[in-house]
Amino acid sequence: MNGKIRLAGLVFAFVFAPVLLGATGYAEKGKGPEIHAKIGVISILTGPGAAYGEAITNGFKLAQEEMNARAGLRIDLVIEDSSGKQEQALAAAQKLINSDQVVAILGPTLSTEMKVVGPEANASGVPIMGTSTTAQGITQIGKFVFRNSLPEALAIPASIGKAVRKYNLRKVALLYGNDDVFTKSGYDTMKKVSEEMKLAILTTETFQKGQADYKAQLTKIKNLAPDAIFCSALYEEGAVILSQARKMGIAVPFVGGNGFNSPKVIEIAKGAADGLVVATPWFGEKDDPKVKAFVAKYEKRYGKKPDQFAAQAYDGLTLMAEGLKKAGKADRAALRDALAGIRNFHGVLGTFSFDEERDVVMEPAVLIIRNGKFQLFR
Amino acid sequence: MAVDWLNPYHLQVASFVLINTLLGVSIYVTLATGQLSLGNAGFMSIGAYTTAILTTRHGFPMPAGIVAGSVVAALAGIAVGIPSLRLTGVYLAIATLGFGEVVRVVFVNWESLTGGAVGIAAIPQMGRELLASLRDAGFAPESIGLRGNQFISLSVFLILFASTLCAIGFFFRLGSSRVGRAYAAVRMDERAAEAAGIDTTYYKVLAFTQGAMLSGFAGALFAHATSYISPADFTYHRAVEILVFAVFGGSEHLLGPVFGAMLLTALPELLRSVSDYRYIVYGILLIAMMVFRPQGLIDPPLVNRLAGKKAAGGGSRDAA
Numbered sequence: 001m002n003g004k005i006r007l008a009g010l011v012f013a014f015v016f017a018p019v020l021l022g023a024t025g026y027a028e029k030g031k032g033p034e035i036h037a038k039i040g041v042i043s044i045l046t047g048p049g050a051a052y053g054e055a056i057t058n059g060f061k062l063a064q065e066e067m068n069a070r071a072g073l074r075i076d077l078v079i080e081d082s083s084g085k086q087e088q089a090l091a092a093a094q095k096l097i098n099s100d101q102v103v104a105i106l107g108p109t110l111s112t113e114m115k116v117v118g119p120e121a122n123a124s125g126v127p128i129m130g131t132s133t134t135a136q137g138i139t140q141i142g143k144f145v146f147r148n149s150l151p152e153a154l155a156i157p158a159s160i161g162k163a164v165r166k167y168n169l170r171k172v173a174l175l176y177g178n179d180d181v182f183t184k185s186g187y188d189t190m191k192k193v194s195e196e197m198k199l200a201i202l203t204t205e206t207f208q209k210g211q212a213d214y215k216a217q218l219t220k221i222k223n224l225a226p227d228a229i230f231c232s233a234l235y236e237e238g239a240v241i242l243s244q245a246r247k248m249g250i251a252v253p254f255v256g257g258n259g260f261n262s263p264k265v266i267e268i269a270k271g272a273a274d275g276l277v278v279a280t281p282w283f284g285e286k287d288d289p290k291v292k293a294f295v296a297k298y299e300k301r302y303g304k305k306p307d308q309f310a311a312q313a314y315d316g317l318t319l320m321a322e323g324l325k326k327a328g329k330a331d332r333a334a335l336r337d338a339l340a341g342i343r344n345f346h347g348v349l350g351t352f353s354f355d356e357e358r359d360v361v362m363e364p365a366v367l368i369i370r371n372g373k374f375q376l377f378r
Numbered sequence: 379m380a381v382d383w384l385n386p387y388h389l390q391v392a393s394f395v396l397i398n399t400l401l402g403v404s405i406y407v408t409l410a411t412g413q414l415s416l417g418n419a420g421f422m423s424i425g426a427y428t429t430a431i432l433t434t435r436h437g438f439p440m441p442a443g444i445v446a447g448s449v450v451a452a453l454a455g456i457a458v459g460i461p462s463l464r465l466t467g468v469y470l471a472i473a474t475l476g477f478g479e480v481v482r483v484v485f486v487n488w489e490s491l492t493g494g495a496v497g498i499a500a501i502p503q504m505g506r507e508l509l510a511s512l513r514d515a516g517f518a519p520e521s522i523g524l525r526g527n528q529f530i531s532l533s534v535f536l537i538l539f540a541s542t543l544c545a546i547g548f549f550f551r552l553g554s555s556r557v558g559r560a561y562a563a564v565r566m567d568e569r570a571a572e573a574a575g576i577d578t579t580y581y582k583v584l585a586f587t588q589g590a591m592l593s594g595f596a597g598a599l600f601a602h603a604t605s606y607i608s609p610a611d612f613t614y615h616r617a618v619e620i621l622v623f624a625v626f627g628g629s630e631h632l633l634g635p636v637f638g639a640m641l642l643t644a645l646p647e648l649l650r651s652v653s654d655y656r657y658i659v660y661g662i663l664l665i666a667m668m669v670f671r672p673q674g675l676i677d678p679p680l681v682n683r684l685a686g687k688k689a690a691g692g693g694s695r696d697a698a
């Protein structure tokens with residue numbers, strides 16, 4: 001009995017194998033010739049900032065696997081380290097453009113690096129997309145420069161706008177790190193938005209990277225009794241500021257920028273993090289099958305939840321794949337035109353479009369920390 | 379048609395090697411009088427910011443900006459040098475390191491002039507400017523078989539190569555001149571030099587100023603090679619990096635820092651194949667150097683041996 005089934009199976013296999021093979025062959029033909037694209041990645045793999053680089057490269061690799069599992073497209077990644085330095089980033093870009101002859105570049109990680117690498121890629125006619133560059137004036141470098149990371153100029157008005165409406169804010173205090181490009185340009189936006197919304201700015205206080213004691217600034221702010229504190233900081237300093245402020249009895253809401261948006265804030269500041277409002281392109285708890293599938297896959301592969309940088313990287317490579325498919329060939333100029341035409345792309349970050357200047361058009365999610373968890377701020 | 383072996387990547391790395399070589403020479407000059415200055419990153423930033431501000435805001439042509447950058451750095455060198463050269467050894471090192479940080483913090487806070495932490499972008503890049511003006515004059519790089527970006531990288535490299543060669547040549551000649559011998563005398567024994575009638579303060583300030591000017595020059599070239607600068611480029615990491623060129627290559631001969639800068643700049647690029655581990659290899663190499671050759675890779679006896687017997691200039695230093 002058993003043997004007969006096995007025999008039947010064998011016959012079945014022999015008869016149907018050519019049919020099945022033919023079918024797959026046909027399917028491949030139907031999708032046209034395979035596009036083989038080599039994409040360069042510039043990321044921070046060594047030195048301070050390597051944590052960002054790790055999340056970003058993980059995001060790229062996950063997306064690459066997924067894209068390559070589908071027929072019609074094969075993406076090879078050439079990953080180069082920049083150590084967060086402009087010279088190294090520029091050298092890496094030259095290598096990718098000229099030695100590896102990549103069709104496009106993803107990265108570099110920092111806005112400062114992009115300001116050096118962008119003009120070079122643009123002059124060489126290589127599409128370049130930043131997945132974590134949030135400062136102003138990035139895509140304005142040239143028509144080959146793109147980004148899919150939510151700029152501070154979009155994130156901060158969203159978080160401030162919602163907080164003002166919800167808490168009816170009138171007078172605010174500003175606090176920012178003045179020796180970092182990221183926190184400085186975040187502050188510039190905060191100031192502009194506050195002025196536009198006719199909020200009274202009671203004081204503007206500054207701090208430096210790596211500072212440990214913020215009591216002087218916070219005491220001054222406390223005495224002025226603002227309705228809220230707008231704070232442009234990276235999570236390392238921001239979390240400490242939050243915890244010291246709460247200990248001093250400052251209970252007003254904090255509104256932060258993109259850099260404040262990290263699960264690490266809760267880890268470091270614990271209960272003191274409650275009441276922090278941030279705007280972010282990435283919300284991992286979103287009720288969207290794409291987001292859920294991505295989070296599950298990432299967690300299984302790397303043993304931790306994806307952060308904003310991993311998600312932006314993942315969408316970055318998916319956008320590139322989309323552009324390649326639209327272009328129909330791995331060609332630098334054709335890819336640029338295809339990318340520039342992408343509208344309403346549905347990724348893990350939500351619905352995404354490039355505007356006329358190849359910058360980001362999307363609706364950021366505004367989150368608030370309550371009971372030690374990021375929640376949608378309504 | 380195109381000369382394919384001319385890879386802009388290699389030229390780019392070579393360009394940064396040359397800029398760092400200039401910085402290596404700049405620290406050697408002050409070391410030649412026995413002073414350890416860690417202010418070179420500060421002088422470099424002064425040169426870079428001066429030319430960046432002049433060329434982007436006031437429409438100065440690039441060569442004028444570079445010269446102005448070097449001059450302003452030299453003036454800063456005199457201003458800092460005169461009071462601080464009463465200090466010696468580690469005290470001078472700390473004072474100059476402090477100077478570098480002061481300059482950086484000024485650049486961070488003087489927002490109306492320097493753009494603060496955001497820095498200055500869109501500084502004219504040497505190669506691109508040159509190509510644009512040559513194109514206006516009716517020259518196309520394709521006519522000599524070069525692609526646009528090859529021409530840009532090549533011209534940057536050649537400008538830097540010529541500058542570096544001039545600087546090395548100048549200080550090499552200086553070594554066996556009256557000034558160079560005065561430097562050596564001050565380095566070996568300041569009091570003896572003074573007793574022999576050498577104006578030690580003058581020569582120390584001169585060496586300090588020369589070092590500052592060269593750092594400023596390198597900084598100006600750096601600004602026009604990367605087209606973007608921010609205060610974060612000139613932290614004390616940069617000062618230490620420059621010092622390491624001299625320590626690694628050897629500080630007793632001009633070729634020491636030159637070689638140190640070349641090797642230590644090219645090494646991380648050569649090690650790209652082991653990406654994640656390249657700075658580990660870099661670190662191990664530095665430790666190994668300190669263990670096996672604490673005076674640095676190149677010292678006068680080695681140069682003499684390589685050059686045969688003719689090296690008379692190095693011979694006098696052998697006595698040290």
